[in-house]
Amino acid sequence: MKVDCIVIGAGAAGLMCAATAGYRGRSVAVLDHANKVGKKILMSGGGRCNFTNFSVDATNYLSRNPHFCKSALSRYRPQDFIELVDRHGINYHEKTKGQLFCDHKSSDILQMLLTECDYAGVEISTHCTVVKIEQEQGDGGFRLRTSLGDYRCQSLVVATGGLSIPTMGATGFGYEVAGQFGIQCLPRWASLVPFTITDKWQPVISALAGVSLDVVAGVGDQQFSDPLLFTHRGLSGPAMLQISNYWQPGAPLTIDFLPGHNLAALITEWRSSGQKGELKTLLSAILPKRFVQAWLEQSVGSRQVQQYSDAELDILQSQFHRWTITPSGTEGYRTAEVTMGGVNTDEVSSKTFEAKKVPGLYFVGEVLDVTGWLGGYNFQWAWASGFCAGQYV
Known part of the structure; x- marks a missing residue:
């Protein structure tokens, strides 16, 4: 199967990136090894998804390069995601300190993202294990060998998240992809953790x-x-x-x-x-x-x-x-909400999220060395990084 863009990981950043690219007329396939998509979205906020915060600033994030997140956060703001939530008729409330939660349940946000992907013509496949990634010669692009067959694409987005909550399927696959292509990963450890x-x-x-x-x-x-x-x-x-x-x-x-x-x-x-x-x-x-x-x-x-x-x-x-x-x-990754560290942001464009030395390869969301405070900040990073990359893949 050949498409313009493949997104590995059907979480918050991956789905946002896929929908954004799809609306640009790109053919997009999302591949996820889990049995269902958006598991961390579903469990977040006690089942009500703290999907953003009214007040988001670069000072709410930690990274070896504290300036990296500024561009994306300014180009896709909390108000932009709130407008999307409003368009889908999802009721929400401010719980404390600007934190926004669904009135009903987290699945409202996941269903909104899946609806957006559907409108944008995105194909989503679960139970899909990526076995091998090869960079194609000639016109560039990538070939993926998976448990569901071979895929080819011009743009490959790694949106695999971090190591937190392995019982929900978290793995270090995104870091392995970075390593395969010579992209530096910084030390990782469990954070937002008891x-x-x-x-x-x-x-x-x-x-x-x-x-x-x-x-x-x-x-x-x-x-x-x-x-x-x-x-x-x-x-x-x-x-x-x-x-x-x-x-x-x-x-x-x-x-x-x-x-x-x-x-x-x-x-x-x-x-x-x-x-x-x-x-x-x-x-x-x-x-x-x-x-x-x-x-x-x-x-x-x-x-x-x-x-x-x-x-x-x-x-x-x-x-x-x-x-x-x-x-x-x-308590470690077993209960941690996020993974600190990850793909070195110096290796990635803050505008496009493309790897500087591997054309066509993109990293978004938690796999990057950007970690937000508790309170909707990590979801806002997922929306912002996914949206911004989606403009270029």
């Missing part, structure tokens, strides 16, 4: 599994104000996923469990107003009761607020506002 704790705090944290509270979490100079969730294995929730983008093994995390408050000032106020209650009772009006009890047990215990010494107040202040812990690691 932390594991194995030190003396593990029993305490495990006992608090299911408890969630708003915190300010930091590593180095980077901070995020978001909810934290205790788990049986460690620390999760948006605050931890966000900070995992910036964490390096061995680095300590600092967490403020009372952002917007000052515990010492609160205790002074309770004392001056004649409060007789125990600290755990008074704090439980602000924080989850189980958390308060566990945290006080690990420091100076709970008694009436009048009975704490200045030294004990300093300990409490540190324990609740500047708690520091060094994770043993993360």
Whole structure:
């Protein structure tokens, strides 16, 4: 089978690229080894797909080349994708901090992309394993040997994603393709991922599994104000996923469990107003009761607020506002939402997404060394990179 363009990977970036190219009159085939398309779209956002964010900027992304993403993000904005969502009659809402979610379910976004591909004449094949890719001589282009037969194309788009969530079919195939053609890949690791704790705090944290509270979490100079969730294995929730983008093994995390408050000032106020209650009772009006009890047990215990010494107040202040812990690691690709690192963006045009030294070969989406924050940013990168490449393939 011969087509103008083949897209390997039927995820967010791949489907967006295919539809865009199809609307330009290009014949497009999308090949995916999985049994169905868009699996990460379907599971994202708790099944409601956080498909973009009202406010997207290059500072929301990490890459060895922080300027690479600017061009695509400026050429395909959140408003552009929202207009597409509106045209398909999909209802959505802002959950928090500009994050947009489907009112109904994630499949609305996937069906929208599949409808666009259908309108654009795109052919999509699942259960299709690419066995070999060869660059053709003469007029250029590529020949693909697959489990469904041979394909030929002028433009080949690698939209295979990263290594995160292997149970959904994630593989390193895109990096292998890059390597085959001499394109550098940077080191990869799991990100937007929960932390594991194995030190003396593990029993305490495990006992608090299911408890969630708003915190300010930091590593180095980077901070995020978001909810934290205790788990049986460690620390999760948006605050931890966000900070995992910036964490390096061995680095300590600092967490403020009372952002917007000052515990010492609160205790002074309770004392001056004649409060007789125990600290755990008074704090439980602000924080989850189980958390308060566990945290006080690990420091100076709970008694009436009048009975704490200045030294004990300093300990409490540190324990609740500047708690520091060094994770043993993360949960890895098993639960990570994204893969940090990937195809070196210096090897790819920021305008067309074509490999600079391999004409006709393109890389889009997560396979590239561009990783966004939690909150719809990685989907917006998929839409933007897919759309921009789709203008040229």
